[in-house]
Amino acid sequence: MKTNTLRLYQTLHTWVGLMAGWALFIAFFAGAITVFHHEIHVWQNPARLEGHHAAEVEVNGPAVDAFVQKLIAVQPDAAAGVYVGLPSKEEPDFNAYWMDKKGEWHHMSGARLDGDAAAQRNTSIDAVAGELSAFLNSLHYALGLGTNGMYFMGVISVLYGLALVSGVLLHLPRLKKDLFAVRPGRNLKRFWMDAHNVIGLFSLPFHMVFAVTGALFCLSLVLVMVFNVLTFDGKLMEVIPRVTGATPEVVSANRPVPTMTSAELLRIAREHGGEHFTPEAIRFQRYGDANAVAEVRGDSARALGNGGSVGIHAAAGEPNAGQLIANQTPGARDGNHALYSALYALHFGTFGDLAVRFVYLLAGLAGAFLFYSGNLLWIESRRKTRQADQPRVHRLLAQATVGVCIGCCIGVALCFPAALLWPERAVSYVYWPVFAAAIAWALIRPPVRAAIELLYVAALASLTVPLSNAILTGDHLFAAALGGRWAVAGFDIGAIALAVGYVALARATQRRSRNGPAESVWAPPQAGKAALSSSPSPQGRGEQTVG
Template sequence: MKAATLRIFLSVHTWVGLAAGMLLFIAFYAGALSVFVHELQDWERAGKPVAAATADPQALVDAVFAAHPGAAHGLYLVLPGEHGPVPQAYWFDEATGVQRRFALGDGGALEERAPRAGFVDFIYDLHFTAGLPRTFGTYLFGVVCILYGLALVSGVVLYAPVFLKDLFALRIGRNLKRMWQDAHNVVGVLSLPFHVIFAWSGAVLTIGFVLLAPFQFLVYDGKLLKLLEADFDIAPHVEPAGTPAPVLPVAELLRRGQLALPGLEVESVLFHDAGDANGTATLYGGLPQRRLNQLGGVALNAGSGELVNALGPKDYPPGMAFLRGLQALHYGNFGQAAVKWLYFVLGLAGAFLFYSGNLLWIEARRKRRQLQQPRRTRLVAALTLGVCLGSVAGISALFLADKLLPQAWLRASYFVVFFAAIGWACVRRPARAGHELLWLCAVLTALVPAAAWIGTGAPPWAGLAHGDATRLVVDAFALVLAWAYWRMARATLRRGREGDPNSIWALPAREG
């Protein structure tokens, strides 16, 4: 390949990676944690009492329909189980454009709760919005995923000529730039299939409908979504009949659904036009089969219980199989614990990939014959440290706030730490800011076990008596990550004192 062409690919790889890298760092770090979303929800609930009266799905459905008749148009019921010990109901209020969440409180009284208010929900949101407003952040991340794909393609083109020669090369020595370059390359190449899946599935899941728009309006004359309806829903939408029909009890719907699809472990029920003769209840749940996706569904007439359609994973039409499979690949919803741990490690490795990419850009553009470095280099260094390390420290602060502060302060705790870290990185020398912010990450993360002990009143090993090791595992990994941040803080300070004096990471002799 010509040198000029390689320079174009290098420019694309560098600038696309720089533009998307910091947002992708947050997405990957938060995504690595959200792989264990159900385990973290167990950690979140530890020590918080749950009223027995809240465990009745039928009482919740009846209460929501009685208090909010408009919810009959579309109510999503989450059953007790993997998603928590109590049922919850969600309704998108079209009049206000807001999703509303309901549960039963003490004595069976209907309570409206803030949607996505828990710290695990917020970490999950960080994964695909980076803390930006939900709709805007989701669409922005769709664009970022496309840029991410460009960075992957250009990186492969650049690295392909020396792929076998340098694949396992990690030259540790005084040339720190070469060592970081080797680490960046080997992590990128070895985890390339994972990154391809994430770039592709991330774009489809966030802006898939936007990407379909040209075909919908220019090719299919507005009929494409109608043609694709069978690939999105278990049963096609039917207009209301206008004839009232009482909804069958939840228990009866579950019984009929399991008869229609034996082995289905129902996790949720979607009521559509409930109370109408054409109303439907669609049951979703796990159905173990030898498929990448293991989600099955049964659509019933909500009033008569008549079977409309039943689909197991092996019966999906091609479009639905593709979409559900892509979702399973993105979230790691297959392969049980082994895949979760693999995704966790690859998520942290991905965060390192974007962090190291920015550091390499900074190092490549420094002035080697003078102490004073260009303003743009100092700005990128400050933003890289502030955004990346600020998000790490902010997420650790979320864990502390969940156990020690009122629920209303959860999100504020993240943003206070995040923006304080960015401000600190902008006013301190990069070497000092990196050292101090890594210390902040280490301290906040190391305090997670103590905060959980104080918040629950029980030691980390208390759950072992009941066969639950979640607390112990979460606390142990918090200490491992705290140790890693402490070692990185020491290495940053040592680099500042002993490294090249004409570097943005150097400390003046009087500060060393």
């Protein structure tokens, strides 16, 4: 490959990585934790504050009917279309979601529905959006910034794909020579460059999956709107429900007819979904009407596209009662649903057991490391030797990288104790002030000092996870492990491991500040100037970068 072409790919890879690096660090760090989405619900379960532990919940058909009928009696708009989440070990209460005629979403839990009139009128989704798992997921796909953040991350995913392609083309000529070349020693810059390249290469399949699926998920509405106008003559919107679900949108017949029992609907769904199909939710449309339909959604073990659904005509006594509308479970669904489910499963790692999700966890953390190390390597490679005053833009980039990346780690860690103290709202109230404070601190401190200080703060913040768990619930690491509650113990172990990693990184950064090139933005300012004024040559000092 020509030198000019390689230089072009290097420039593209570098600048796209820099522009997207901060957002992708947050997305990957939060996404790595979000892989254990259901386990987060177990960890945050308010019942643990009272000494109770999550237990297996058996879905009871009559209980589902009682919940839906009471919900519609209190909130009649829900009869048009309501999504009912079935109780489970992770979420032991009923949860219903529906959209009103104005397009606004509403939520009702079993606890609210069993409460007084004021509780039954409260259909705010704040409690759901404020949950730890929901907030981390929002941080993953939208940086916690809502719809605009989701579109922004879609653009970032496209840039991310460009960086991956340019990076592969850049390193392809020396792939065989440098594949396993991780060279430790005094030249830490070369060591971290080797580590960056090797980790990036071996995690490339994951990164390609994340880039493609991330762009599709975040920009799906934009793509649908564009194709709706350019290709489908304005008719695409009415097709979308059939592509993503097992039931079309139906209109009311304005003829009251009882809806089939949930026990019968679940039986039919299990019969057609197969032995590995586990119902998790039912979406009712036109409940109590002659045109009522139900879509039983669930998970199928041992399938790549594990999510699926069964659509059923649900008006009791009608000629089509109990007949299938569509079976979109593994082995029975059409190509559109198979592709959609596979993309979702590949992005979130839901198609496998615990071992697969651990691989996704490591891939997510490795990805976060790539974006952090990539920015630092770029800064270090452009320092001017034997010059005490480096370009201010390099210093600002170093400070921002430290503040954004380590600030995200601190904020996420402190969200865990906040979720126990005030489950519905505290996570967002904690994360953003902590994140902003970390960035502010990094901008007023020399980069190396800010990095060291914030890394030690990140270690302390991580330790608040097992400490708050032990103090507030009594379900400490050893009690949870001995009791077989690994969904709880796993987070404590992971937080301790991260704390150890932050301390190790802080100590490596301290060594770098003492032994690295004096002209680097990572050198202590006064010490760097003194060293340069007293020594005309940096010979004998290894080229190093922040560890």
